[in-house]
Amino acid sequence: xxxxxxxxxxxxxxxxxxxxxxxxxxxxxxxxxxxxxxxxxxxxxxxxxxxxxxxxxxxxxxxxxxxxxxxxxxxxxxxxxxxxxxxxxxxxxxxxxxxxxxxxxxxxxxxxxxxxxxxxxxxxxxxxxxxxxxxxxxxxxxxxxxxxxxxxxxxxxxxxxxxxxxxxxxxxxxxxxxxxxxxxxxxxxxxxxxxxxxxxx
Numbered sequence: 001x002x003x004x005x006x007x008x009x010x011x012x013x014x015x016x017x018x019x020x021x022x023x024x025x026x027x028x029x030x031x032x033x034x035x036x037x038x039x040x041x042x043x044x045x046x047x048x049x050x051x052x053x054x055x056x057x058x059x060x061x062x063x064x065x066x067x068x069x070x071x072x073x074x075x076x077x078x079x080x081x082x083x084x085x086x087x088x089x090x091x092x093x094x095x096x097x098x099x100x101x102x103x104x105x106x107x108x109x110x111x112x113x114x115x116x117x118x119x120x121x122x123x124x125x126x127x128x129x130x131x132x133x134x135x136x137x138x139x140x141x142x143x144x145x146x147x148x149x150x151x152x153x154x155x156x157x158x159x160x161x162x163x164x165x166x167x168x169x170x171x172x173x174x175x176x177x178x179x180x181x182x183x184x185x186x187x188x189x190x191x192x193x194x195x196x197x198x199x200x201x
C-alpha cells in the first residue's frame with residue numbers, strides 16, 4: 001500500500017490556505033467530499049467580461065497518493081462550453097495539470113489557473129475540437145452558446161435565450177432528451193436541420 005502521509009499533510013495545509021485566501025470570498029472555494037482530504041470539490045466563479053461571468057462552476061478534485069510530486073486530477077462537474085474543457089466529460093486541457101506541474105504549486109494555484117483559463121482559451125490546444133472550431137470560425141455564436149450554457153447549467157445570468165430555448169423545444173418534442181438537444185444544437189451553431197442530421201445520422 002502506498003504511504004500517502006506526505007500528500008495528506010500537504011493537502012490539509014493547502015486546504016486551510018484556500019479557505020483563508022482573499023480570493024475565497026468571491027472567486028474560489030473548496031470543500032471536502034465525505035470528510036476525505038484526498039477527494040475534494042472545488043468551486044470557481046466565472047470571470048468578469050467573459051460569457052461565464054456570474055456563473056458558478058463545480059470541480060471534482062482527486063489528490064493522488066504521490067501528491068505534490070504529481071498533479072491533482074481535476075475535472076468540471078458543471079457542464080461548460082469552452083475549447084479547453086470537454087463539453088461531454090468535463091476533462092480539462094491545462095499544462096499545469098499535466099507535464100508543467102511542479103511540486104511547489106498548490107490547490108490555490110490550480111483553482112486560479114482554471115479560472116484564468118476561462119478568460120484566455122487556447123483553441124489551438126483544444127480538449128473539445130467542436131467548441132474550438134466554433135470559437136475560431138464563429139466567435140459570436142461561440143459567445144452566445146457559452147453564455148447560454150452558463151445560464152442553463154451554472155446559474156449564470158438570465159440573458160435573452162428564448163430563441164435558443166425554442167429550438168431546444170422543437171427537438172425535445174421529437175423525443176430528444178433536452179441535454180442531448182442542447183449539445184446537438186450547440187455543435188451545429190444552432191441550425192435545427194444540421195442538429196437533426198447530427199442526431200439521426
